[in-house]
Amino acid sequence: MKTPLTKRTTALLATTLLALLAGCGQGGGRTEARGTEPATPSAAPAKVSGASGLPGMPPVLDPDDVYAAGRPGLLSPVVRGFPSRVYVPNTKSHTVSVIDPKTYKVVRTIPVGAQPQHVVPSWDLKTLWVNNNRGHTLTPIDPRTGAAGKPVEVHDPYNLYFTPNGTHAVVMASLDRELVFRDPHTMERKHVEPVSCYGVNHADFSADGRYFIVSCEFSAELLKVDTEKMKVVAQLRLPFEGAMPQDVKLSPDGKTFYIADMMAHGVWVLDGEKFTRPKLLPTGRGAHGLYVSRDSQEMFITNRGEGSVSVFDFTKNDLTKKWWLPDGGSPDMGGISADGKVLWLSGRYDSEVYALDTRTGKQLARIPVGDGPHGLAVYPQPGRYSLGHTGVFR
Numbered sequence: 001m002k003t004p005l006t007k008r009t010t011a012l013l014a015t016t017l018l019a020l021l022a023g024c025g026q027g028g029g030r031t032e033a034r035g036t037e038p039a040t041p042s043a044a045p046a047k048v049s050g051a052s053g054l055p056g057m058p059p060v061l062d063p064d065d066v067y068a069a070g071r072p073g074l075l076s077p078v079v080r081g082f083p084s085r086v087y088v089p090n091t092k093s094h095t096v097s098v099i100d101p102k103t104y105k106v107v108r109t110i111p112v113g114a115q116p117q118h119v120v121p122s123w124d125l126k127t128l129w130v131n132n133n134r135g136h137t138l139t140p141i142d143p144r145t146g147a148a149g150k151p152v153e154v155h156d157p158y159n160l161y162f163t164p165n166g167t168h169a170v171v172m173a174s175l176d177r178e179l180v181f182r183d184p185h186t187m188e189r190k191h192v193e194p195v196s197c198y199g200v201n202h203a204d205f206s207a208d209g210r211y212f213i214v215s216c217e218f219s220a221e222l223l224k225v226d227t228e229k230m231k232v233v234a235q236l237r238l239p240f241e242g243a244m245p246q247d248v249k250l251s252p253d254g255k256t257f258y259i260a261d262m263m264a265h266g267v268w269v270l271d272g273e274k275f276t277r278p279k280l281l282p283t284g285r286g287a288h289g290l291y292v293s294r295d296s297q298e299m300f301i302t303n304r305g306e307g308s309v310s311v312f313d314f315t316k317n318d319l320t321k322k323w324w325l326p327d328g329g330s331p332d333m334g335g336i337s338a339d340g341k342v343l344w345l346s347g348r349y350d351s352e353v354y355a356l357d358t359r360t361g362k363q364l365a366r367i368p369v370g371d372g373p374h375g376l377a378v379y380p381q382p383g384r385y386s387l388g389h390t391g392v393f394r
Contacts (some may be wrong), residue, residue, distance in 0.1 A: 001080065003179075005339045006118075008106075011242060012214075014225050020322040023230040024167060028176075030190060031386060033128065034311040036232065037213070037316060039354045040256060046267070048263060052090065052208065052210055053094050053208035053210060054163070054164055054165050054208060054209030054210050054227050055165065055227060055228065056165035056166070056167065056173065057165040057208070057209040057313075058164075058165075058384060058385065058394075059285060060140050060207060060254075060339065060394060061386050063207075063254075064252075065252045065296050066250060066252060066394055067252050067292055067296045067394065068392075068394065069144065069382065069383050069384050069392070070292075070294060070322070070381070070382045070383050070393050071135040071242075071294060071295070071382060071383065072114060072294050072338065072339045072340050073339075074175070074382040074383070075338065075359070075380060075381075075382055076125055076199075076380075076384060078124070078125045078126060079125050079143070079205060079380035080377075082379065082380045083143075083144075083146075083244055084100075084101055084102070084337075084338065084345050084379075084380065085098050085099065085100065085101070085107075085143070085146070085376075085379060086098070086099035086101055086181075086353065086376060086377070086378050086379075087099075087128060087141070087182040087376065087377045087379060088119075088346060088353055088369050088370070088373045088376045089112070089116035089118060089119050089130060089193050089370075089373065089374050089375055089376070089384060090116065090119060090351075090369060090371055090372055090373050090374075091115045091116060091117060091372035091373075091374050092115075092133075092370070092371025092372035093370030093371045093372065094112060094113065094114055094115065094116065094143070094230045095110060095111055095112060095116075095332050095362030095370050096110040096112055096119065097353075097369040097370055098110065098146060099369075100360075101337065101342065101344070101351065102354070103302075103369055104355065104364075104365040104366065105262050105367070106368075106369060107289055108146055109270055109370070110139075110141065110146075110148050111148075111340075112134055112135070112139045112148065112151075113132025113134075113135025113136070113139060114130055114133070114134040114240045114363070115132060115133040115135065115137035116133070116139075117131045117132075117133045117157075117158055117159065117372075117374050117375055117391055118130075118131045118152060118158075118159055118333070118375025118377070118389065119131075119141070119375060119376065119377035119379075119389070119390065120159075120160040120161075120205040120376065120377065120386075120388050120389060120390065121143075121377060121381075121386040121391050121393075122162065122168065122352060122373075122386060123162035123163075123166040123169075123184050123384075123385050123386050123388075124385065125380070125385065125386060126143075127141070127142070127143070128136050128140070128142075128143050128146075129160055129171055129186075130156040131158065131159060131160055131375070131391070132157065133158050134149070135154065135175075136153065136155045136156065136157070136263075136293070136316060137150075137151035137152060137153055137154060137157075137222070138151065138152045138154050138157055138187060139143055139151045139152075141164070142195065142382065143379055144235035144372075145339070149284075152186075152187045154180075154187050155173065155176060155180075156173040156174060156175050156176040156178075157171050157172075157173070157275070157307050158171075158172050158173065158174035158175075158200075158201065159171075159172035159174075159181055159201060159202060159203075159375075159388075159389060160172070160388050160389075161203050161205075161212070161380070161384075161387055161388035161389060162184055162306075162387055162388045163205075163209070163212075163227050163385070164209035164227070164385070164387060164394065165209065166184060166385060167184070168181040168182060168183070168184060168190060168191075168230075169182045169183070169184045169187060169388075170182075170203070170388070172188065172200045172201060172202070172203070172214070172230075173200065174199050174200055174201060174217075175199075177196075177198065177200070178192050178193065178194055178195065178200075179191050179192075179193040179195060179214070179218060179225065179230075179232075180193075181193070181230050186307065191230045192246055193225070193230055193232060194212075195216070195223060195232060196220040196235070196294060197216030197218075197223060198216055198217075198218035198219040198227070199216050199217040199218030199219065200214055200216055200223070201214070201215045201216065201217045201245070201246060202214070202245075202246055202247045202248045202389065203215070203225075203248050203388070203389075204248040204249055204250045204257065204387070204392065205227065205250070205287075206249065206250065206254065206272055206273075206289050207254030207289050208254075209227055209274070210226070210227055210228070211224055211225060211226055211227055211233070212224075212227060212310045213225075213257050213270065213272055214248070215245035215246060215247075215259055215261070216245065217244045217245055217246060218244070218304060219237075219332070220237055220238045220239065220240070220242065220243035220244065221235060221236065221245075222236050222238065222245065222259065222270070222278075223235050224272070224275050230370070234275045234378055235280070236275065236277070238261070238268060238275075238278070239277055240263070240280065241263045241304055242262050242326065243258070243263055243264050244261060244262050244263040244264075245261050245268065246259070246261065246288050246289070247259070247260045247288060247289045247333070247389075248258040248263055248290070248394075249290035249291075249292065249299065249344045250259075250272075251313075252292065252296040252314055255271070256269060256271065256316045256384040257270040257271075257272045258270070258285075258290055258299065258312075260279070260288050260289065260290055260301060260302075261287055261306065262286045263306065263307070264279050264280055264287075264288055265282060265283065265284060265285050265286065265287055265303075266281050266282040266283045266284075266287050266383050267280070267281045267283055267287055267290070267301060267312070268280055269280075269281055271280045272284075281312075281319070283301045283303055283308050283319065284301075284305070284310055284322070284373070285305035285306040285310050285385070286301050286303055286304035286305025286330075287301055287302070287304075287305075288302045288303070288331075288332055288333070288352055289301070289331070289333045289334060290302075290337065291334065291336055291343065293340060293358060294336060294339075294340030294382075295335065295340065296314065296348050297313065297314060297315060298311050298312060298314065298320075299311070299312040299314065300336075300343055300347055300358070301313075302333075302334070303305065303330040303331070303333050303349060304330050304331055305330075307324060307325045307328040307329040307330065307331065308322055308323060308324045308325065308331070309322075309323045309325075309331060309343070309345075309356065309361065309363075311323070315362070320391075321361065323356065323361025324353060325363060326363055327366070329347045329350050329352070329354060329366075329373040330347050330348045330349040330350050331345040331346075331347065331348075331354060331376060332345060332346045332348040332376075333345070333374055333375045333376055333390050334346055334376045334377065334382065334383070334390065335376065335377055335378035335390050336358065338378075338380060338381050339350050341358055341359070341360060342355050342356065342357065342358060342364065343355070343356045343357075343358050344376060344378050345376065346369075346373035346374055346375070346376040347366075347373060348373060348374060349370065349372075350371060351368060351370065351371050351372070351373065352366055352367060352368055352369060352373070353365075353366075353367045353369050353373060354366055354367075355367070358385060365382050375389070375390045377390045377391050378388060378390075378391060380393065380394055
């Protein structure tokens, strides 16, 4: 699966790593409040001017691959000392199970607020935020020690993202029908963007960071949001009766957005720039989570309703494999190990976590956890900064 990097990409990676070593702090744990100033990135952000990109966003390392910074071994100095763990929010148990990926054992259980939905790495990589949806709080976890800090009051935090320049956190307030832009450290509210759709859920950003696409699961709609203006600029309804869009993921070349749909049983293929009627790619019953391989060649699609994972090949522009969990299950959200060899997924309705070989789909482990495991985060992972969710790194 490994694809050699271009000379240009290799040079850019080397330059970035030198910048990381020279200028980045080593502190773990929760960052201190700094008003409305953006967080300090792993590498000093280049100023992208005008319509070319979002001001202050570190540009992608390779214009042909937005995930070039996510190759195995490219750990930021910020996270290099963190122990490798899998963090599993259990929505019905109100806890986070912490798994050691070497032993496939739960090594810690952390009590958090009511209905934790996702564990989200902060933009500066120093903190993991647990989204306690019905507890109306975010619980910070220090990934260096595994200790939970004092919860921060945030209303209806179903999901959490960060703008690519690190200026704002974006709370997906699903039941409140709002996108809430907050300070990425203190979580102080900065701007509220009301939405007319129901169930704002998941999102991903364009390659230049100028806009992001949001799924609205309860009204079968998608939103296009201007990142800098913090405004919804377009809205469309999916052409499928009863559609329920879920995870959103940008293609490596930055040209296409993919949106999983658990009722249309497939993935919508959307041109984000044109934002016109998307096409449906059938994958399996209950399509839910989307994860790009470390070499940017494939995307793993979880089909929660049938216990399978579909594999989409970007170069072939087609589905090439389908893996079935040997004893069934409900694969939901998750992430890929830092070395790219293991796909970790929560079993939403089975109180378990699955570890799959990313080359063969073979089940490596099936681990009991709390009730209702959902937005599982594998941490640390390669990348310069986090866009949020369960770990979308660039």
